[in-house]
Amino acid sequence: MSNCPDILRAALLGTALTTLALPAVAEPLGLGRAATPEEIAAWDVNVMPDGTGLPPGEGDVWTGDEVFAEYCASCHGDFAEGRDAWPKLAGGFGSLDKVDPVKTVGSFWPYVSTVWDYVNRSMPFGGAGNLTPDEVYAITAYILYSNDLVDEDFVLSPETWDQVEMPNVDGFIIDDRAEAEYAVWRAEPCMTDCRDAPATINRRASDVGVTPADDGTMVESPMEALLAKYGGTEWGAERVSGSVYMDGRPDEMAAMPEAAETEAVQEANAEPTAPAAAEPEPEAETGPDPVVVAAGEKVFKRCSACHAVGDGARNKSGPQLNGIIGRPVAALEDFRYSKVFTTLGEEGQVWDMDSLTEFLANPRAWAKGTKMSFAGLKSEYDIHAVIVYLEAASD
Amino acid sequence: MSDGNTTRRGVLRGALAGSAALAAGRAAAESDPLITELQDWTSFGGDPITARPYGLPIRFEADVIRRNVPWLTADPVSSINFTPIHALEGTITPQGCAFERHHSGAIELAKENYRLMINGLVDQPLVFSYADLERFPRENHVYFCECAANTGMEWAGAQLNGAQFTHGMLHNMEYTGIPMRTLLQEAGLGAAGDLADKWIYVEGADASSNGRSIPMEKALDDVLVAFKANGEALRKEHGYPVRLVVPGWEGNMWVKWLRRIEVTDGPVESREETSKYTDVLEDGTARKWTWVMDAKSVITSPSPQQPITHGHGPVVITGLAWSGHGKITRVDVSKDGGMTWETARLDRGSDPKALARFYLDTEWNGEPWLLQSRAMDETGYVQPTKAALREVRGENSVYHNNCIQTWAIAADGSAENVELS
Numbered sequence: 001m002s003n004c005p006d007i008l009r010a011a012l013l014g015t016a017l018t019t020l021a022l023p024a025v026a027e028p029l030g031l032g033r034a035a036t037p038e039e040i041a042a043w044d045v046n047v048m049p050d051g052t053g054l055p056p057g058e059g060d061v062w063t064g065d066e067v068f069a070e071y072c073a074s075c076h077g078d079f080a081e082g083r084d085a086w087p088k089l090a091g092g093f094g095s096l097d098k099v100d101p102v103k104t105v106g107s108f109w110p111y112v113s114t115v116w117d118y119v120n121r122s123m124p125f126g127g128a129g130n131l132t133p134d135e136v137y138a139i140t141a142y143i144l145y146s147n148d149l150v151d152e153d154f155v156l157s158p159e160t161w162d163q164v165e166m167p168n169v170d171g172f173i174i175d176d177r178a179e180a181e182y183a184v185w186r187a188e189p190c191m192t193d194c195r196d197a198p199a200t201i202n203r204r205a206s207d208v209g210v211t212p213a214d215d216g217t218m219v220e221s222p223m224e225a226l227l228a229k230y231g232g233t234e235w236g237a238e239r240v241s242g243s244v245y246m247d248g249r250p251d252e253m254a255a256m257p258e259a260a261e262t263e264a265v266q267e268a269n270a271e272p273t274a275p276a277a278a279e280p281e282p283e284a285e286t287g288p289d290p291v292v293v294a295a296g297e298k299v300f301k302r303c304s305a306c307h308a309v310g311d312g313a314r315n316k317s318g319p320q321l322n323g324i325i326g327r328p329v330a331a332l333e334d335f336r337y338s339k340v341f342t343t344l345g346e347e348g349q350v351w352d353m354d355s356l357t358e359f360l361a362n363p364r365a366w367a368k369g370t371k372m373s374f375a376g377l378k379s380e381y382d383i384h385a386v387i388v389y390l391e392a393a394s395d
Numbered sequence: 396m397s398d399g400n401t402t403r404r405g406v407l408r409g410a411l412a413g414s415a416a417l418a419a420g421r422a423a424a425e426s427d428p429l430i431t432e433l434q435d436w437t438s439f440g441g442d443p444i445t446a447r448p449y450g451l452p453i454r455f456e457a458d459v460i461r462r463n464v465p466w467l468t469a470d471p472v473s474s475i476n477f478t479p480i481h482a483l484e485g486t487i488t489p490q491g492c493a494f495e496r497h498h499s500g501a502i503e504l505a506k507e508n509y510r511l512m513i514n515g516l517v518d519q520p521l522v523f524s525y526a527d528l529e530r531f532p533r534e535n536h537v538y539f540c541e542c543a544a545n546t547g548m549e550w551a552g553a554q555l556n557g558a559q560f561t562h563g564m565l566h567n568m569e570y571t572g573i574p575m576r577t578l579l580q581e582a583g584l585g586a587a588g589d590l591a592d593k594w595i596y597v598e599g600a601d602a603s604s605n606g607r608s609i610p611m612e613k614a615l616d617d618v619l620v621a622f623k624a625n626g627e628a629l630r631k632e633h634g635y636p637v638r639l640v641v642p643g644w645e646g647n648m649w650v651k652w653l654r655r656i657e658v659t660d661g662p663v664e665s666r667e668e669t670s671k672y673t674d675v676l677e678d679g680t681a682r683k684w685t686w687v688m689d690a691k692s693v694i695t696s697p698s699p700q701q702p703i704t705h706g707h708g709p710v711v712i713t714g715l716a717w718s719g720h721g722k723i724t725r726v727d728v729s730k731d732g733g734m735t736w737e738t739a740r741l742d743r744g745s746d747p748k749a750l751a752r753f754y755l756d757t758e759w760n761g762e763p764w765l766l767q768s769r770a771m772d773e774t775g776y777v778q779p780t781k782a783a784l785r786e787v788r789g790e791n792s793v794y795h796n797n798c799i800q801t802w803a804i805a806a807d808g809s810a811e812n813v814e815l816s
Contacts, residue, residue, distance in 0.1 A: 020590035020612055028581045031527045035512055035520035043512055043655050046596060046606060046663050085469035097679030101791050103670065108681075111664050118666040121604050122499065125473070128602040172673065175685045180787055186775040189727060191736045197816075199732025199765050201803060205556035205699070205812035212464055212560075 045121060049111040051161040058157035059138025061145040067135050068142045071124045080105075080146040081380075088380070090146040095381040096171065099291045102381055106147025110169045112161070115140050288392050296389025299382045303374075310393045318372060322394045324351050325387070340369040357383050451491070458482070461492050462559060467548075472500040473603070475542065477563030480693070480715060481700040486567050486743075486750040487537070490630045493566035496542055496646065498603030501632040504652050509636050511578075511620070515657035516593065518583025525636055528622060531573040531581075536619065536642070537749040539567040539717045541688050543645035543672055543794035549781075550796055553814040558698040561800060561812060565715075567750035570640050572621030575614045578656065587658050590615070596663045597639055600654040607648045608662035609641065613686075617642045617748075620653060643719030643748040644686040645794070647672050677789025690718035690778050691797035692726055692753070692770035703759060703808030712739070712755040718772035723751040725771040732765030732801060732815050733780070739768070747773075764804035765815065781814065 047053040069078060075086035082088030092102025101107075105115055120136045122128045131139070141156040144164060154160070205211060300309070303318075313320040319335040330337040330345035337345070344367060349355065359366040360383045362376040377383045452459065463476035475496040478488055495501065506525040514520035542564035548554050555561050575595070587593050595614045598606040609618065619640040622629065629635045634651025641648045647667055662668065662684075674682040694714035697703045703710060716723045723745040727736040737755065745751035753768070770778045781798035803813045 020593075020615065028583070029531065031530055031581060032521040032523040035514055035522045039512065039522065040514050040520055044514055044657060046598075046657070046665070048659075048661065049664050087469075096675060096681075096791075097677065099791070101675055101679070103675070105670075109670055111669065114664055114666050114669050117606075117663070118670075121606075122602055122666075125470075125499070126602075128499070171679065172669075172681050172683045175682050175687075177682075177685065177687075177689070181689075181779075182774070182776055185777050185779050185783070187777060189736070189769060189771065189777045191727070193734065194729075194736065195732070195734045198734060199801075199815040201765075201813045202816050203552040203814040204803075205553045208552070208554050210464070210466065210554060211556040212462060 045117075047113045047117040047120075049113045051113065051158055054116070054158045054161070055133040056158065057133035057137050058155055058160075059134050059136070059141050060155040061138075061141045061150065061152050063134075064138035064140070064142025064145070067131075067138050071127075071131070072139065075125065080143050089143050091378065091380055093147075093167070093379060095379065096168070098295060098381060099289060100381070102379075104147065105143050106149060106167065108168050108171070110166055110172055112140065112144070112164050112166060115143060119143075288388050292385050292388045293392045295381070296385035296387070296392075299377065299386040300389055300393075302377075303386070309390055321390055324356070324390050324394070325353070327351050329355075338367075338369055338371040340367045341371070353387065356387055360386065459492060461494060462563075464548075464555065464560060473498050475544070475564060477559045478566050479559050479700075480563050480565060481558040481695050481698050483695070484713075484752070486715070486752050487625060488566035488568060488750075490568065490625055490627070490633065493568070493630075493633065494542070494564050495632040496564065497601070497632070498605055499601050502601045502652060503631060504600055504636065506636045511637065511653060512655045513578060513582040513657075514655070515596070515659055516584075516587040517579070517658050518585045521582045523578075525622070528573060528620070528637065531577055533571055533573050534619070535569055535571050536617075536640075537567065537569045537746050538640055538642045539565060539688075539748065539750045540640075540646045540649055541565045541691075541717070541719075543647060543685075543688070546691075546796040546798070546800075547793050549798070549800075549812075549814075550785075550792055551790055553801075553812045556812045557700040558693055558695050558800075559700060562693040562715075564646070565717075565750075567717075568624040569626065570619055570621040571623035571626075572619035572640060575618035575620055575639075575656070576616075578620060579614065579658070582658075584658065587611075587660075592660065594659045594662055596655075596657040596659050596665075597648075597650045597653060598655050599634070599650045600652040605647070605650055605667055606663060606665040607650060607667055608659070608665065609648060611658075613641070613644070641686075643688060643721075645672065645688055648686065672794060674788065674794055675791045677791070685795055688717075688719035689795065689797045690716070690720065690723065690770045690772040690776050692716035692723075692768040692778060693800050694728070694766055694768050694802060697766070697804055697808070697810045698802050699810045699812055702810050703804065706808075707760045708758060710757060710759040712757060712766065714753055714768050716741075716745070716751045716753055716768070716770035717749065718770065718774075718776070719748060720776065721747045721773040723770055724773050726751070726753040727769045727771075728753075728755045729767040729769070730764045733767055733799070736769065759804070759808075761806045761808075763806060764802075765813070766802045766804055766810075767799050769799055 045053070068076075068080070072080075073083075075083055076089050077083045077086075080089035081091060088102060089105050092104045092107035095102045095107060109115065116136055119139055120129075120131060120133075123131075137156045141150060141154055144150045144156070145152060145154065149164060149166070150156075154163075156164075300307075303321075307318045307321050308314055308316060309321040309324075313322055315332065315335050319332045319337070327350070328345050329349045329351060330341040355366075357380075360377050361380075363370050363372045363374055364376075377386070459479050459482040461476040461478065463471070463474065465471075468474040476494055478494040479492055480488075483489075483492075509525040511523045511528065512520070513523075545564035546561055549561055579595070584590060590611045593611040594608045595611065596606060596608050598604045619642075620637060621640045622637050624630075624633065629638055634649075634653065637653050639648070639650040639653050668683065672685075674685050676682065692714055694712060695701065696711070696713050712728055714726070716726045723741065726739045726741060728739045729736045739753040739755040742752045742754060778797060778799055781796075784792075784796065784798050801813050801815055802810045804810050
C-alpha cells in the first residue's frame with residue numbers, strides 16, 4: 001500500500017486540513033447486515049500498487065504467451081501490439097512527449113498492479129472474471145515481456161512482484177491546475193478590444209467531414225479517408241479511431257500528408273467570415289505535421305546507410321525511396337531486387353500504409369528472403385513518422 | 396362559410412394590416428388556412444388516456460435523440476453517445492436522451508438482485524439490499540455530469556459539427572439519494588483512524604467494474620448514492636438501480652450499478668485512474684487526479700444543428716454554463732470571435748455544480764458572426780481559450796478541454812464549428 005499522507009493532503013482540494021472530522025451524526029440506524037468473509041473475498045479483489053490484495057499463485061512468460069494467444073490475441077494481437085482499433089498493450093516507448101503519444105502498459109502505466117487488477121476483473125472483453133489467478137499472473141508476465149520489461153524466463157508471483165520496474169512510474173504529477181491554471185485564469189475578464197487583431201477562421205469542421213449525418217448514414221470517417229488514400233490499414237484505424245477512448249486523437253487528419261488542410265486554408269482566406277477583414281494567419285497548416293516529419297527524418301538515419309530519398313536520390317545498397325506510397329513493390333528498373341520482391345511486384349503488390357507498416361515492423365516476416373537486412377522498427381510511432389517523412393521528402 | 400363571416404374577416408384583416416405597418420418589418424399576410432379552416436384535430440377526438448402507459452415524446456420530436464460517432468470507438472459495447480443539447484431548453488436533461496458511456500455495456504440488474512457492500516477500514520462491513528437503502532434519510536440535488544472527454548475531439552482543431560457532438564457528453568438531473576457519509580457512518584469509520592489520508596474505492600457490478608478511488612474528504616462532503624433521477628428510477632443505461640453521484644467531478648467517477656464501497660488507506664491506482672483519465676502534458680509527464688471539471692459554457696442555439704432559419708431581426712442566443720467548483724456567476728457572449736463581449740442573462744441564477752441556462756436576446760441582420768460564450772464561476776475563474784489551454788498543456792491532452800467554443804454564423808443563418816486564429 002502506497003501510504004503517502006502528505007501527497008494526499010496536498011491533493012485534497014487545496015484545503016489545509018490535517019484531520020478530517022466526521023460531522024456529528026445520529027446513531028447508526030442498524031440497517032443492512034454484516035458482510036460475510038466469503039462475500040468480501042468474492043468482491044474485494046483489488047490489488048494495490050505494492051501488491052496488497054494479490055492472491056497466491058504464479059505464472060511465467062511462456063504460459064502467458066499461450067493463454068494470451070487463446071484469450072486475448074484476437075483483439076490485442078499476438079504480441080500485445082493491438083489489432084484494428086483494439087487497444088495496444090505494448091510499445092510506444094519514447095512517444096509520450098511526441099505528437100499523438102502511444103500509451104501502453106509499457107510506455108505509460110505506472111504500476112504492474114493495475115495490469116493484474118484490470119485483466120483479472122475485466123478481460124477478456126465479453127467474458128470477464130473467468131481467469132484463474134495463475135493465468136492472470138502468466139498473462140501479466142507476458143504483457144511485461146512484450147514490453148521488454150522482463151526476461152523470457154521471468155515468473156511473476158507475489159514474491160517476484162517487486163522485481164518489475166515500470167518505466168513510467170515517475171511520469172505522473174498530481175493535479176497542479178490550481179497553480180498552473182487557476183492562478184492565471186481567475187482574473188477580471190476583458191470586455192472590449194480583447195484581441196490583438198480581428199479573428200479569422202483557421203479551421204472548419206466541414207473540412208474534416210467526420211460528423212455523422214442526420215439521416216443515419218455515416219459520413220466519411222477519418223479512417224475511411226485514410227484508407228481511400230493509402231489503402232487498407234489497421235494502423236490508420238488505430239490511430240484515428242483511437243481518439244478519446246483508445247488514446248490518440250481522431251483529428252489526426254491534420255497530421256496526415258495532404259489531408260484536408262490546403263482546402264481549409266483556401267476557404268479561410270476566401271470567405272469574409274470575420275466582421276472585419278483581416279490577414280489570414282500564416283501558420284495555418286499546409287502540409288504534414290512538421291513535428292512528425294522531423295521525427296521521421298531522425299528515424300530515417302537508420303535507413304540512410306542503404307536508402308536515399310528526395311531530389312536526385314540514387315540507389316545505394318537499397319533502392320531509392322521517392323514516391324514510395326503508391327509505388328509498386330520492386331518497381332525500379334535499375335535495382336536488383338530479391339526474388340521474393342520481384343515476385344511480389346509481378347503479383348501487383350503496391351506499397352501502401354498497410355504494407356509499409358507491416359514490412360518496416362518486421363521486414364523478414366513480411367517478405368521471407370528479402371535482401372533488406374534490417375531487424376525492423378519497434379515503435380509504431382517511428383514507423384508512422386518515417387513514412388510521413390518519406391512522403392514529405394519525395395515532394 | 397357565410398358572407399357575414401367573410402366580411403368580418405375582411406375588416407379585421409384591414410385593421411391588422413394597419414398595425415403591421417406600424418411594427419416595422421412585419422409583413423401583411425394571407426389568411427392562414429390553419430386558422431380559417433376547421434382542422435381534424437379540432438374536430439375529432441384524440442388518443443384515449445393510457446394509449447401509452449409510459450409516454451415517449453411526440454413523433455415530431457424524433458430528431459431529438461442521442462447520437463453517436465461510430466468511428467470513435469472499436470465496439471459499441473464500450474463506447475459513448477451524445478445528449479442533443481442543441482435541441483433542449485431549460486437545464487434539466489430528460490433521462491431518455493441523456494448521454495450514455497459504458498465500458499462493457501448497459502447491464503440489466505433487478506432491484507431484487509441488487510447488493511451494496513461496504514468494507515475495508517470500517518468497524519462493521521455491511522451488505523445492503525435495495526430495500527435497505529430506501530430506509531435511509533435521503534436528499535434531492537441537481538448536478539451536472541460531464542465526461543472528462545467532453546470536447547476532447549476538438550483539442551487539435553474544429554472537428555465535429557454540432558454542439559451535440561462537441562459538448563454533448565453532458566447531462567443535468569435532479570438526483571434522489573443518500574449521502575455517502577450516511578452510509579459510511581452506518582458501517583462506522585472508527586477503524587479508519589485519521590480520515591485525512593483515507594480514500595474510498597468504488598466499483599460497479601458490470602464487467603468493467605470501472606473502479607475509482609475518491610479521497611475521503613470528497614466522500615464525506617457531497618457524494619450521493621443515488622437511486623432516482625428527475626423523479627423516477629434511474630434508466631438502465633445510467634446505472635439502474637443505484638449509481639454514484641460525484642458532484643462537479645468527472646463523469647467516469649460516477650460509478651453506475653454501484654456494488655461496493657471500500658475504505659482504503661490509499662488510492663487503488665485502477666486502470667481508469669492511470670491508463671485513462673490522466674492528462675499527458677507537453678513534456679510527456681501526465682497529470683493525475685484531475686477530478687474537478689472546470690467552468691465551461693457553450694452556445695446551444697444558434698449552433699450547427701440549430702441554424703437561424705427565421706430571417707433577420709430578433710434572435711435569442713442561448714446556451715449552457717457549468718462549473719465543478721460551484722455556481723456560475725456570469726456568462727459573456729461575443730459575436731466577433733472574442734474582440735468584444737456583452738454579458739448574457741443568467742436565467743434563474745445557478746445552482747452549485749449544476750447547469751445554468753443563459754440568454755442573450757439580440758438582433759441579427761445577416762452579418763457574419765463568430766459566436767462565443769465565456770463562463771465565470773464563483774471562484775472568479777474565467778473559461779479559457781483553446782490557445783491558453785494549449786499553452787499550459789500542450790496538444791496531447793485528451794480530457795478536460797473546457798475551452799471557449801466558436802460557431803461561425805454565415806449570412807444565410809447557417810452555423811459551423813470553427814477554430815479561430
